[in-house]
Amino acid sequence: MFDEEVLELGRVSGAHGEVVxxxxxxxxxxxxxxxxxxxxxxxxxxxxxxxxxxxxxxxEGLRVLVGGLGLGWTAATALADPRVADVEVAxxxxxxxxxxxxxxxxxxxGGLPDRLRVCTADVADVVAGSPGTWDAxxxxxxxxxxxxxxxxxxxxxxxxxxxxxxxxxxxxxxLAVWSSDPMPELxxxxxxxxxxxxxxxxxxxxxxxxxxxxxxxxxxxxxxxPSRGGS
Ligand SMILES: C[S@@+](CC[C@H](N)C(=O)[O-])C[C@H]1O[C@@H](n2cnc3c(N)ncnc32)[C@H](O)[C@@H]1O
Numbered sequence: 001m002f003d004e005e006v007l008e009l010g011r012v013s014g015a016h017g018e019v020v021x022x023x024x025x026x027x028x029x030x031x032x033x034x035x036x037x038x039x040x041x042x043x044x045x046x047x048x049x050x051x052x053x054x055x056x057x058x059x060e061g062l063r064v065l066v067g068g069l070g071l072g073w074t075a076a077t078a079l080a081d082p083r084v085a086d087v088e089v090a091x092x093x094x095x096x097x098x099x100x101x102x103x104x105x106x107x108x109x110g111g112l113p114d115r116l117r118v119c120t121a122d123v124a125d126v127v128a129g130s131p132g133t134w135d136a137x138x139x140x141x142x143x144x145x146x147x148x149x150x151x152x153x154x155x156x157x158x159x160x161x162x163x164x165x166x167x168x169x170x171x172x173x174x175l176a177v178w179s180s181d182p183m184p185e186l187x188x189x190x191x192x193x194x195x196x197x198x199x200x201x202x203x204x205x206x207x208x209x210x211x212x213x214x215x216x217x218x219x220x221x222x223x224x225x226p227s228r229g230g231s
Pocket of ligand 1: 032038046047067068070071072073074090092121141142149150153
């Protein structure tokens with residue numbers, strides 16, 4: 001046995017704890033406030049968060065809000081859809097925007113593209129301050145509603161928090177939440193909210209270290225017809 005070499009790419013402490021970006025044996029890892037947030041061993045589900053949600057959106061010139069930059073995969077995948085006009089990312093840790101600009105995030109190796117804006121903010125504040133704005137809101141700020149990175153995020157998954165996020169969507173817009181565990185209770189909670197349609201709970205199998213895990217994405221549509229050009 002030998003120890004894998006760990007290369008620290010960045011470490012910054014701030015109001016929301018410490019964030020560490022490191023590379024271990026060719027794998028990039030992100031640790032937020034002492035909690036493992038993600039690595040890039042298998043990013044299919046972070047990318048599926050964007051593709052599955054946008055597959056449910058119609059029209060052109062789509063405006064997308066991503067909660068949590070992480071290693072950049074969800075944001076980059078949303079940007080790759082030519083129907084997307086711009087992507088705004090709300091990220092709590094200011095260091096991540098700098099590391100993204102420096103090309104240190106594996107999802108955004110070329111740095112920050114023109115149509116991508118990263119703002120240092122709590123995504124809960126961004127949705128509360130932008131009613132009726134987004135065609136899609138993609139939330140991946142925790143390891144899931146049952147495994148929070150920040151305890152303060154719990155309110156995002158409560159009925160009131162979900163209702164605020166749904167209200168930030170344009171009519172017919174889609175909210176999606178990523179989770180490292182199946183989350184049928186979240187789907188039920190969304191389905192019980194007035195004005196929500198098309199709630200889906202999708203399991204996404206992932207294999208890590210020879211073991212199978214079922215990650216999940218829950219999507220829900222805000223009531224109403226999109227006002228932009230048809231699909
Ligand atoms: C698991 S990572 C996101 C991974 C991302 N989907 C990707 O493809 O790389 C979670 C990110 O959410 C950020 N975060 C956690 N709580 C947040 C909040 N309330 N608002 C905005 N960002 C938050 C963390 O700092 C971290 O960068």
